[in-house]
Amino acid sequence: MRCNQFTRVVSRRQMLGASGCGIGQVALAALLGQHTRAESDPRRHSTLAPKPLHFPARARRIIFLFMWGGPSHVDLFDPKPRLKTESGKPLSGKSVGSDRDDLGELLDSPFRFARHGESGLWISELFPHLARHADRLCVINSMHTEGSAHGEALLRLHTGQANLVRPSVGSWVSYGLGCENEDLPAFITISPPRGHGGVQNYGNAFLPAVHQGTAIGSAEIPISESKVSNLANSQLNPGEQREQLDLIQSLNAHHLREATVDPQIEGLIASYELAFRMQSTMPRIMSLDDESKSTLDLYGIGSEPTDNFGRQCLLARKFSELGVRYIQVSTNYTWDHHQKVHEGHVAESAKVDRPIAGLLGDLAQRGLLEDTLVLWGAEFGRTPMAENGDGRNHHPGAFTMWMAGGGVRGGLAYGKTDDFGYAPVENPVHMHDLHATLLHALGLDHERLTYRHAGRDFRLTDVHGNVVREILA
Known part of the structure; x- marks a missing residue:
């Protein structure tokens, strides 16, 4: 032309x-x-951006499988032959280091134990699927804590303290690591308990708001019917929501400029932005339509009694793939067997055994177990003595938790309790020690991970805690 x-x-x-x-x-x-505009816009300076580690880490994330109520260690992972030979006899406090003369009548475990894997770990017949992963498990049989009531024990498990409102473990992890996905929170809790501390168990306390756990449903609601509260807006379309949020954020930004530095306002800004982005990401993740039938079968989804917990565990795997740092999966308040411990443990173990084994296998197959630390446990264990004839009472003095993946030694039984499972007698591990070890696996020094509040530095382990280095690979 x-x-x-x-x-x-x-x-x-x-x-x-x-x-x-x-x-x-x-x-x-x-x-x-x-x-350039994003760099100057305070909305984009997310407090969830990935942060430098204190030292090289073996784990990038944690999945905590919480058995609300307190499973019995002497019926699941800590066999005691003397319970069988002395069942029905009174347990003298002096024989187990207690000041009480008579602690009650001993109750034998009705379940058979066997050694599994090359490591020969003892596992109850109630966990046949999990037993196939014995060489991946690091079983801590010497756990102990304070608080014989569920409320106190849950708070100590989840926050390290029970007498003051403190940030939860997941919130500390979020604060210390940030998130690897800007469209998802760093801390997600699936079907969390409403009782025994409620939101404190996944709350941020004095940490910026963005570090609070994002709850999906609650323990008593089937996960298939659960959702993230207030995620969808039925009155405004996305464009209108963006305009509304921009107005709110401009006011927040104005306050932030005046304050110069205010972690609470920064956390609020980041929370609003994250919530807006989650509207498009969460529904897609929550759907299991993209999973194969073989994967659903692996977790026991579509059959009873494993469907509900299987769905929870599969969601945990999906979130771990997408960069979420701390994922908690909770059962309902169904492990508290003050009577009929036999019937209760049979029923509850059947719900979780296959899904947990499926999760470990799926993570391993995808190459995720190497840097995912899976933790199983509860607020305390159960007594070796009988209660109400065929039940067991709360027992914070000795119980079992186990880990897998994420740099821990597989096929290891660490710590011992006495001949009846009443108290630790070798390598005791306190709850503060557990928390210190979890942070260490993530590359965080529990003594350096602090937050300035009310004139002093706070940390998850307060002034306690020692890393249990013997269980680390």
Whole structure:
């Protein structure tokens, strides 16, 4: 074509090529402009951005499988032959280091134990699926804590303290590590308990709001019917919501400029932005339509009694794949067997055994178990003595928790209790020690991970805790 006498003849191909370059330059300039504006926009400085570690980590995330109510260690992972030979006899306190003369009548475990794997770990017949992963498990039989009531013990498990409102373990992990996915929170709790501390068990306390756990449903609601509260807005479309949020965020940004530094306002800004983005990401993740039938079968989804906990465990795997740092999966308040411990443990173990084994196998197959630390346990264990004839009472003095993956030694039984499972007698591990070890596996020094509040530095382990290095690979 010819524009005028001074212009050369330009072919159609040359014109389109030149125009294409121009369009590309315009697009690049626009993107650079957006990046520059983003850098100056306080909304984009997310407090959930990944943070440097204190030292190299073996784990990048934690999945905590919480058995609400307190499973019996002497019926699941800590066999005691003397319970069988002395069942029905009174247990003298002096024989187990207690000041009480008579602690009650001993109750034999009705379940058979066997050694499993090359390591020969003892596991009850109630966990046949999990037993196939024995060489992946690091079983701590010498756990102990304070608090014989569920409320106190749950708070100590989840926050390290029971007398003051403190940040939960997941919130500390979120604060210390940030998140690897800007469209998801760093801490998600699936079917959390409403009782025994409720939201404190996944609360942020004085940490910025963005570090509070995002709850999906609650323990008593089937996960298939659960959702993230207030995620959808039925009255405004996304564009209108964005306009509304921009107005709110402009006010927040104004307050932040005046304050210069305010972690609470920064956390609020980040929380609002994250919640807006989650509207499009969470529904897709919550759906299991993208999973194969073989995967669903692996977790026991679609059959009873494993369907509900299987769905929870599969969601935990999906969130771990997408960069969430701390994921808790909770059962309902169904492990508290003050009577009929036999019937109760049979029923509850059947719900979780296959899903847990499926989770470990699925993580391993996908190469995720190497840097995912799976933790199983509860607020305390049960007494070796009988209560109400065929039940067991709360027992914070000795119980079992186990870990897998994430840099722990598989096929290891660590610590011992006495001949009746009443008290630790070798390598005791306190709840503060457990918390220190979890943070260490993530590359965080529990003494350095602090937050300034009310004039002093706080930490998850307060002034306690020692890393249990013997269980680390």
